Amino acid sequence: MTGGNKKLHVAGASDVKKNKPKVLKSSDQSPHSKNGASSKSNVATTKNHKIGSLYSGVGVVTISIVSWFVYQGYLETRVNSPLTENKVVFPTSHDFPERYWGSFRPGVYFGMKSRDTHSLLAGLMWFMPDIAAAGNLNLRHLCDQGDNLEQYGWREHDGRNFGVQVIIDKFIQLETSFITKLGGNHGGDWTARIHVEPRMKELVGQQVTLFFYLTLDDNGKGLLQPIRMIDNMDMTGIDTNQSAKFLGLSAVHGHTERLGDFRVSFHHSDQNSIVHTAFLSTTVASPNLVKDALQSGLRLMEDKRTKERHISLAGVLFPKEDTLKQPNFVVHQVTGKLPLQLEVVYESNSFAERETMLRGETYDTLLQKYRKEFRNQFESKFHLQKKGFSDEEQDFAVSAMSNLIGGIGYFYGSSKVQSVHNKEPVPYWNAPLYTAVPSRSFFPRGFLWDEGFHNLIISQWDREISFDIMAHWFDLMNVEGWIPREQILGSEARARVPDEFVVQRNNQGNPPTFFLVLDAMFKNRPVRDISTLELEQLNDMWPRLVSWYNWFNTSLHGPEPGSYYWRGRDTASVRELNPKSLSSGLDDYPRASHPTPDERHLDLRCWITLAAKVMASIADIIGRDGRKYHEAFVFLSDNKLLNAQHWSPTAKRYADFGLHSSNVTLRRPKSNPGQPKPDKIRVVLEEPTLRYVDDTFGYVNLFPLIIEILQPDSPQLGQLLLDLRSPNLLWTKYGLRSLSKTSPLYNKRNTEHDPPYWRGPIWINVNYLVVRALHHYSTVEGPHQTRATLLYNELRENLIANIFREYKRTGYIWEQYNDASGAGQGCRPFTGWSTLVLLLMSETYA
Structure with missing residues (x-):
């Protein structure tokens, strides 16, 4: 964690400890007098020493108690103390008068x-x-x-x-x-x-x-x-x-x-x-x-x-x-x-020269x-017309992007946040946020990991808008380098969110998807082609990128070098079939059945690998020292280390690792006659062991492919591509389902009240990332190039056809799509990351 005050305070605390007065033993408190003083004098001297030692001990205890309270108070304030670096957002909105007024109420x-x-x-x-x-x-x-x-x-x-x-x-x-x-x-x-x-x-x-x-x-x-x-x-x-x-x-x-x-x-x-x-x-x-x-x-x-x-x-x-x-x-x-x-x-x-109304x-x-x-x-x-799309398909794509752009809002207010050091939630500071939203009907507010996907599209349309959005998000960073993952700012936004979902906790951080955006914006771009304004914005953003990267790398580290795990899973949950991992963005996607600090989460490891790569790239662009980021990327992208930590030789797939049992179910406890039926609770039918979570196959298992970490000649890449096309696993004619049919929790409720979310339905954001990766591997020489090309073309066409078909049938782009029928489901309109269909149509991946 970062923060200038921490160093000062820790130094002060160590000084108190180092200068702690020595408490003398009773045998040391009666030294013999050189001039042969009487025993009464010796007793008096001993008494004075005892009194002095007592006061000294009380002083030390008092200082220690005061220091402890001061330190606790300091820890309590860190969660809602802003990072002291310069703001990235320009001082006033009037610096962008052409974007001062707008439909900013999504x-x-x-x-x-x-x-x-x-x-x-x-x-x-x-x-x-x-x-x-x-x-x-x-x-x-x-x-x-x-x-x-x-x-x-x-x-x-x-x-x-x-x-x-x-x-x-x-x-x-x-x-x-x-x-x-x-x-x-x-x-x-x-x-x-x-x-x-x-x-x-x-x-x-x-x-x-x-x-x-x-x-x-x-x-x-x-x-x-x-x-x-x-x-x-x-x-x-x-x-x-x-x-x-x-x-x-x-x-x-x-x-x-x-x-x-x-x-x-x-x-x-x-x-x-x-x-x-x-x-x-x-x-x-x-x-x-x-x-x-x-x-x-x-x-x-x-x-x-x-x-x-x-x-x-x-x-x-x-x-x-x-x-x-x-x-x-x-x-x-x-x-x-x-x-x-x-x-x-x-x-x-003030409009003095207005000609006509x-x-x-x-x-x-x-x-x-x-x-x-x-x-x-x-x-x-x-280039959709050039690519041969019909007028109707072009109108659909135009509308999809327009809904995303038209869903950009401007909010002002404060979040409610909490750390382990706070007994109750505390208010974040008041701040503005200029951001797109996932859904105008159901999620008309800012979500951190969604916004990275949004800006893959927005940055292609208007880089200035995209930079402005990222600047607002990075200015919400606290001294720890943490950004609250959901932003519920102002009374309009707060009125639509149940109280139990309002508080944001600083041990939970969404995937750093803004690194996807920065990678796409500057990948393979010579510095001479980058505008002065963009270089200035990257320089302003750099200290906050450093703090953000450090937060992920230090707050979410795992039990061994190169391992990481998402925080926030409920270890005491009795009603959840598999404790949710909300901070991962994948909510109820199955993880190790019993959360412990020994977990290793594959997707998080890959996200941090991407972050290290992009940090090194930006450092090169703006002339900063990026050696440690380059070294981190080389370390984390090493396929041998990746295989050692996440490859299951038995199942032949990449997987999470943790304390896991495959045999878990929900059962209703017996109730007394006339009493209300109690909620179903989790029953573990087979004791968990530390092992790979390789009974599950879904989006998480694809992340070494998604982040393009695998070498083109990797045998593991070849196995992943084979599994990708298997209809019993993820493949459908509508896109890739989020969890395979063979997984124990496929389409299972996580509680008797919570329907499956990331346990089968087709999600467009991850499908886009897979298509993007397939496109990458189709362009580099290797033994898997032909298979990657075939999968790329088929998956891309399936996704576009189904999203467009459902739009024509229902009038909406949807949050997710049914893996059995392709029907749109979840909330509507969902012109957040489902709008990535536009980039699939245009084949825009960088």
Whole structure:
């Protein structure tokens, strides 16, 4: 572990020990007097010595106790003390004005946000009044699998200038798009357009209600002043009874410290299609409560002229005691006949040379320009048209990447963390995080090992965005070199995570997949081809990479040199069939049945081998001393050592090693009559022994292939390739299953409540890594080159075909795929690492 204060403190503690006063024995406490002093004098002298020794001993004990408490306090603070190295993120988001505003709220169907710690938030909700069930509006807001939308996601999104999303609800189709435009001193302008069409002809003229709201992020301070539509209208010639139709907002004037003064205006494409407008102006405690606040502000109102009833917002709504409070939540409602369009225009008052408002034809022209540039750039980077993919397949790939880019969020807050030295969880420091998310519906927050896979794609699209994301993650590193593996920052993110999953523990760290990204970005690139900005960023990142590498190498080391094991497995678990290894990223993948410090985990060893290799490479690029990393890579990639520690000669496969029994099951204990049935518990039917975990074959066994450690002429490589194609093991026509059919825990529940996760289903991230490795071995001479080539082509085609087929069938890219049918399963949309299908299509591996 690293940290400047530790050295200082340990030195102080050793000094206390070294200078500890000697406690004299009783025989030493009565020295004879040279001048023949009386025995009484000798007794007095002896007494004084005893008293002095007593005080001295008490002093030593006191110092020791104080030192112990000080040291314990020091250990307790390490988990939430930031690394003292310079930050990697640039000081302000305004250094990237073209990425200051964006759709940085991935957990909502549509929302806008700035990259500020306490941003202005904009968002959309909707429902159909004619379809709403009694007491249930089916109000859409947060991305939720329970809404059962037929499809939603970004069709195009460049991460900078624009995005176009299609949402297919039961009776309507919404297209939500936005454009940002630079200008002024506060990030420029943006416009959002919501266009709603009926899905069936008979629904033309039916009503739909849109709510577009503005609020301030957690603890955000500012002014939101609603301007009513009727106040800004010329009512001449308009029947006064019609004024009930125009109760909504024409605009909101606002001010925050970072944005200065701004104006948000609302525009309807066809006033004749408007049935009713209204607004709400109130306060909310936090952004995750906006839906509740909106619903509490709804009333059933009657139009005095037409006698029609409308579900309408109540206008100004404050509790009596809050009448002097400034609103921090303002909503514009429009109810209109299908088709319906709303444009929301945000304008910064610092934008001095604005020619025309960004709406109508101006918006159309600029949007078409951005879309054309986006398509051209996509083809120039991924070459799918050149590779012969159909228009439909290209649209699928464009949408896959756009969903990943459009799922990038900006979060601010603190994690809850805990070490073995803390009795209770403690807050991490408040920090921003710019990151993609695995799933907008189920995981709309940052995950460390997922983000490495995400950035294999993002770095191919926009290296600047990728560097910015990595910088934010590395700035979350504490003094130990540890990064919390799951980031739940801010009230919106926290509200969607059960309490038991919030706390992050510093002995658990996800696989260092950012080394995959850095390897892909700089592999085989001459220094002359690397930009000055990238060299500067690598130099800024270097001290944190060193600390991160050191954390893995020292905190997760195993019982012998070159061995490592994941921490965090529950040694006392009685309900788990096989204690989970969450920190490995592979959750319930079978390990040694009885966790001990004698374990050797194959995948972790390979991850650290990759880390050493990439550290040596980056050191060469930026002129640092990388000898120790090169030596570590040579040591860890030595096939003889690898075989000695992980090759099972009996099973002829690489494997974990540990205290293991193959004969373990779940059984329900007997219960007394009338009592609830107890949960099933684990029963070990055969005593465990220290051995290879070679009864299991799955993703972990492939890691020496995946990380490309094996020599091209390795007999073990040949055996792995043979096993890879066996249909009784991992091979299916849809991709590689995560665990072989012959493994004892194949498709077994880990508890009676937990379905199998990494015990059979097909996962795209690991399949991509295998395809990438097969491509590598197909290009180097050796006895296995031909077999690697055949496997590469077949596996790649199987994966692409199945993911595309399921997308056409269901409208979504999925978290995982069934190994028996190929059907998508888990959560949806999962446009995190499943988006790696794009790199499979484009054959991008470095």
